[in-house]
Every structure is written in structure tokens, then in C-alpha cells.
Amino acid sequence: MKRFLSRLFARFRNEDGSSTVEFVLIFPVIFGIFMSGYEASMYVTRYVLLDRALDITMRELRLGRLPGATHDTLKDEICDRTILIRDCRQNLKLALQPVDTGTFTLPNTPTQCVDRTQAIQPVTNVNPGAGDQIMLVRACVIIYGVFPGSAVGTRMPKEPGGGYIMTAKSVFVNEP
Numbered sequence: 001m002k003r004f005l006s007r008l009f010a011r012f013r014n015e016d017g018s019s020t021v022e023f024v025l026i027f028p029v030i031f032g033i034f035m036s037g038y039e040a041s042m043y044v045t046r047y048v049l050l051d052r053a054l055d056i057t058m059r060e061l062r063l064g065r066l067p068g069a070t071h072d073t074l075k076d077e078i079c080d081r082t083i084l085i086r087d088c089r090q091n092l093k094l095a096l097q098p099v100d101t102g103t104f105t106l107p108n109t110p111t112q113c114v115d116r117t118q119a120i121q122p123v124t125n126v127n128p129g130a131g132d133q134i135m136l137v138r139a140c141v142i143i144y145g146v147f148p149g150s151a152v153g154t155r156m157p158k159e160p161g162g163g164y165i166m167t168a169k170s171v172f173v174n175e176p
Contacts, residue, residue, distance in 0.1 A: 053081035
């Protein structure tokens with residue numbers, strides 16, 4: 001028994017594999033930081049692409065290059081200009097409405113997003129407005145994270161179906 005115990009204690013004093021323990025303890029933390037950074041960069045990239053596509057499409061609308069634009073045609077124009085938003089046409093919702101120039105008060109209603117838990121979506125207000133009228137456009141898209149449950153997504157607003165809510169807004173004046 002004494003010999004067995006001496007061999008056992010000799011194994012405990014052996015330093016072989018000590019770097020493996022450090023790796024097992026540190027690797028998840030480093031990989032988690034990497035995943036969070038990648039997730040945040042993808043979110044910011046998608047937001048920039050959505051904002052740019054919204055601005056370009058609204059420029060086309062105000063210059064009269066999209067006559068008779070409807071909610072669906074505006075969605076198609078925006079989604080054609082974004083490349084990293086998956087299922088853009090199903091997950092994007094727009095609201096386009098004039099701003100009252102007497103008070104310059106913006107609508108206080110929250111931006112409406114697609115609710116994927118409902119079978120039928122309510123119709124949003126798309127009013128292209130008249131010449132020299134200030135217009136507010138709000139876009140909301142539902143996106144999924146690259147790594148579900150990552151640390152970046154814990155503080156972002158979520159919709160009932162589990163996706164993240166991303167909104168973009170723009171204001172422009174219609175050309176006469």
C-alpha cells in the first residue's frame with residue numbers, strides 16, 4: 001500500500017500536461033471574445049448596408065425615378081441593395097409618411113416590425129407625399145445572429161420569434 005501511495009503522489013507532482021489545463025480554462029474565454037467581436041462586426045455591417053440602401057432608395061423616390069412606388073416595390077429596391085440580410089423581403093417592413101411642417105413633430109409611434117408569430121401582417125403606411133414635402137421613412141428588419149446566444153445579442157431588442165430588431169430612419173424633402 002505504501003508503494004502504491006508513493007506512486008500516486010509522484011503522479012500528482014508530475015508537471016506533464018499542465019499547459020493543457022491552462023488551455024482548457026482560457027480557450028473558452030478567448031473564443032467567446034472572438035465570437036462576440038465577429039457578431040458585433042456583422043451587426044454593424046448589416047446596419048450600414050441597410051442604412052445605405054434606404055438612403056439610396058429614398059433618393060431615387062424623391063427624384064421621381066420610382067413612380068407609383070408601393071410598399072413592395074420599395075422593399076424590393078432596398079433588398080436589392082443589401083447583401084448580408086437573409087430573407088430581406090420577408091423580414092423588412094417600411095413606413096413612409098409626411099412630417100407636419102407647422103409643428104415639425106415626428107410620429108411618436110414605435111417603428112413597426114414584422115411579427116413572424118402572426119400569419120397576417122398589418123398594412124403599413126406608405127405615402128410618397130407631394131412636392132416640397134418633408135418625408136420620414138422608417139425601416140425595420142429582423143435579423144438572426146451568426147452565433148445564437150452570443151454575448152452581443154443579449155442586450156439588443158428581440159422580436160417574439162427570436163430574431164434581433166434593426167431599424168433605420170431617414171428624412172428627405174420631395175423634389176418639386
